[in-house]
Amino acid sequence: MSVLSPHDRVVILTGAGISAESGIRTFRGDDGLWENHRLEDVATPEAFQRDPALVQRFYNARRQQLLSPELAPNAAHQALARLERALPGRFLLVTQNVDNLHERAGSEAIIHMHGELLKARCLHCQHVSKASADLGPHSHCSACDQRGRLRPHIVWFGEVPLQMDDIYQALSQCTMFASIGTSGNVYPAAGFVEVANAAGAHTIELNLEASRVRTAFAEHREGPASQLVPAWVE
Ligand code: BJW
Structure with a gap:
């Protein structure tokens, strides 16, 4: 775990891009x-x-x-499950995705906000x-x-996403926030980076291309999630 210390409190946001290479x-x-x-x-x-x-x-x-x-989880889902095991109690995965590929890869601390x-x-x-x-x-x-x-x-447009209190609580205490495979078009998820910045966290975007909110991140890496995420985690 080169980028992360055992004392980090990590919040990950994922979007449709992480499941794209699984065929969704x-x-x-x-x-x-x-x-x-x-x-x-x-x-x-x-x-x-x-x-x-x-x-x-x-x-x-x-x-x-x-x-x-x-249909199966890919290397990016699996890398996030490994990261969770390395940071027990200090990790939350917030996904906008409605599929179950994170769970099938082994993730447990997960909120399906949509x-x-x-x-x-x-x-x-x-x-x-x-x-x-x-x-x-x-x-x-x-x-x-x-x-x-x-x-x-x-959760359809105009409806309130799920477990927002838990999500904001974790964001306000995190030291690392990573956004993976999301275009930054849909709120409130697109605004999470600002909450993490306000908490003093390091913020990183891992995506095929720059998202709409790319400039809010301290760091940005472009490429397919199945390569970027394992490389970032290991
Ligand atoms: C890869 C890759 C690879 C590809 N590797 N990367 C104006 C301002 C602010 C807000 C609003 C506003 N007007 C209206 C609103 C509110 C509205 C909203 O955001 N509208 C916008 C369109 C402006 N939001 C809502 O209504 C939400 N509710 C809400 O705000 O309630 C009020 C409230 C909030 C908080 C507290 C209290 C009250 C609800 C939003 C519900 C969204 N629902 C959907 C559909 C339902 C699920 C389903 O059918 O599956 O959720 S919309 C759809 O978009 C889906 C997704 O979860 C969501 C996000 O999409 P995502 O994941 O980013 O996918 P893409 O396709 O957009 O992007 C994929 C990315 O991956 C791309 O960048 C690719 O490049 C990349 N990629 N392959 C890495 N291999």
């Missing part, structure tokens, strides 16, 4: 997910009210891809459960018994 498409840019879907049609509460079947289909397709046997593809939430009782691969009008909540009230457990 990013959101923006060439071949991004939004190429085929207008964002307002699938990732807002209004879209779900207007056309729940379209939104469920969009997430069912992504859920099925995530469950396919050939929710999780493999979970559903009941609109009637708020119970969060495991999502079936074909969520829809027939789906049944095991807690309140209502049918057809399960939505993807995903």
Whole structure:
């Protein structure tokens, strides 16, 4: 662990770029997910009210891809799991990703601030459960018994991301903040670097290209996450 001391308190933010080399498409840019879907049609509460079947289909397709046997964590996910083991109690991974590749690589101290593809939430009782691969009008909540009230457990635009108090608490105490594979388009995640800077942390961006908030970082490295992250961690 050359860049880090055993006394560091580390917060990592990850985005779609860390899962790109595992075969999950990013959101923006060439071949991004939004190429085929207008964002307002699938990732807002209004879209779900207007056309729940379209939104469920969009997430069912992504859920099925995530469950396919050939999808696996890559070297970047694995390097972050090793980093966590080297810094017990001093490490928090905040991911904007809704896939489960960090967990499959071995990460445990993780917050999914934008929710999780493999979970559903009941609109009637708020119970969060495991999502079936074909969520829809027939789906049944095991807690309140209502049918057809399960939505993807995903944070859409205009909704409040999850566990924000825990995230800001960790950011305000960290000595190292690294942002990996995110374009810096979406807030509040794009503003975390400013919170870490205010806490006096060293801030580093590891991304294929400069993000929208690149100038807020003390250090920046460009390249694929599967190479940059293991090299930074080891
Ligand atoms: C690689 C690579 C490789 C590729 N190696 N790198 C004006 C100012 C500030 C805020 C707002 C504003 N107007 C509106 C807002 C709020 C809004 C917002 O940010 N809008 C912007 C568009 C301006 N935000 C919200 O509504 C959020 N809620 C909120 O603000 O609540 C208020 C509140 C906050 C805090 C406390 C209290 C109250 C909610 C945002 C929800 C975002 N949801 C989505 C979709 C749902 C999930 C899903 O369907 O999967 O989450 S949007 C989408 O973008 C998804 C992602 O998590 C998120 C970020 O995308 P990400 O990960 O950065 O992906 P890309 O594709 O953009 O970038 C990938 C990067 O990787 C690129 O840079 C590539 O170069 C790179 N890359 N291959 C390394 N191999």
